[in-house]
Amino acid sequence: IRQYMKFFSQKQINCFATHASRYFELYLPSGSIEIASTSRYSWKTGKKELCVLATVPLSPGQTVRELKGSLADLTPAEDEELRRTDRRQSETGISRDFSVIHSKQKRCSQLFLGPARFVNHDCNPNCELIRDGRYITFRVIRPIAPGEEVTGWYGEDYFGDGNCDCLCETCEKGDKGG
Secondary structure, eight states: HHHHHTTHHHHHHHHHHHHHHHHHHHGGGOEEEEEEEEEETHHSSSSOEEEESSSOOOTTEEEEEEEEEEEEOOOOOHHHHHHHHHHHHHGGGGOOOOTEEETTTTEEEEEEEEEGGGOOSSSSSSSSEEEEEEEEEEESSOOOOOOBBBBEOOTOOOOOOOOGOOHHHHHHHHHHOO
């Protein structure tokens, strides 16, 4: 890493260190979550996806401290490049990476970075997205058992009008969505 980092400014190195530390926190013995693979969406994406699982019971009001993330604005050119790449792969059924979100407030697309980006959507989530100082993280809103997926809510129209194309477990059990 030292060899690679010698080409960057101290500010860039500090940003990298902060970002890397978010991932290293996942491995602390005191941790409450793990990043795992899921095949829930494989039929649609053509690949395994990642999810977040609780490793200990999580209680309402608790902040999942290892799920830190941040947002980086994308330029219109970067956003278009991601869309172009997505169109090129559309024959395989691979959809745009869900870590790219559109901010209505900033009127631009943003890249969601850090372990928090692996929290999948559910229409009946067990966590809510919150700001915690400089970070974005999640607060538990209903009990989560060990081995249960940590989920958040992406918004009412993230997966089409009224989430009509949503593939979450709640929609599947309720026989609605995609």
